[in-house]
Amino acid sequence: MSLLIGLAAKARSGKDTVANLLLAQNPLLAAYALADPVKMGCEVLFGLSPAQAWTDDSLKEVPIALWQRSPRQCFQLLGTDWMRQRDPDHWLRRAQHVLEFGPGSPLARSIQDYSVWALALAAIYGMVPEHLDDERADHVDAFWGLSPRQAAEHLRNQVLAEYPDYEQRRQTLPLFLPSHQLPDMSQARCLLIKDIRYENEANFIREHGGEIWHIERPGNPVISQHSSEWGVERAPQDYLIRNDAGLEELASKVHDLWTGFTQRHGLKL
Structure with missing residues (x-):
């Protein structure tokens, strides 16, 4: 290491x-922020703009009417309430995943072919998004100890517990890939x-x-x-x-x- x-x-x-x-x-020297995959996940789940997630600190404190939360509060909801409560070491393990397997590969298909859950798994776990929708959906990932379907179900249950009408709300916003890429730290x-x-x-x-x-x-x-x-x-x-x-x-x-x-x-x- x-x-x-x-x-x-x-x-x-x-x-x-x-x-x-x-x-x-x-x-x-390579830099990595444990919060980066949190922000990437929030770009997918909440439709945050690059400015809200990354470049404009003042916007991080401004409540978003659709979610009744500021971007910073969205980060805290995903990063702590949904993921750290399940596994306090999740974001450390996510960093270890990047070290061992790299930052991930480009999408194999057009973004319109993916669900919000598949793209969120790519950000939050580093799982291959295609695996959620093919025969590998129930294959247990050796690193995480759960399958893509299990990971997606846990995330979906957390989101719907907070926002029962999440899918209707999310459909009012376009779906984009995260604007940030995790670093290649292999060297x-x-x-x-x-x-x-x-x-x-x-x-x-x-x-x-x-x-x-x-x-x-x-x-x-x-x-x-x-x-x-x-x-x-x-x-x-x-x-x-x-x-x-x-x-x-x-x-x-x-x-x-x-x-x-x-x-x-x-x-x-």
Whole structure:
């Protein structure tokens, strides 16, 4: 397994900025966000636009009339309420799936030939969407321990429990592929997981010889009371980056911490 770094921070503390500073200097460092397949799944399930899911932070807090939720609340519903409650390690396993099997292949058919459930399985599990509609629908996936049909039924039951008229609502929006693609991490010597939000995720990183880097921005307002925004407790072996003095100072702190990481782990890029 690649060397691991996990960034732990509350919303708007500077996780993406720190990640970009690291990636700009290190070609063999790959970045992965546990939330990326969550957002991809929400693009499919809720018809979110690329701006709502990825590019416009202000839109993430704006309620969507059709769903009575903001995009951020949609992420929390799928990521935590529907998937983590079934398996707290689901999104860690999804990252492991990408490491082992790659980011997935292009669709074999036109998008009109797929159901919303098949495309959601591709985002959430990395399952081949065609398998839900052919003779492999009941074949148990060795990695996940359940078949495409079982995975789809679990997801559909969760969605319909929240929105009994989901299919009628969803038909009012066009069906598009997710606008984001997961990275190919096969050549990475170090993997940066940009969004550690829960204690089990942080423990996974530590138990596999990695490091947790906490980012704190003093005075950062609380965006949500959802459990995904509570933050991770800082363990004695963790590291802290205080984002309190501008971009240049932040870049210097990140550079120093990265230099120390390479020395601690004997990493030569």
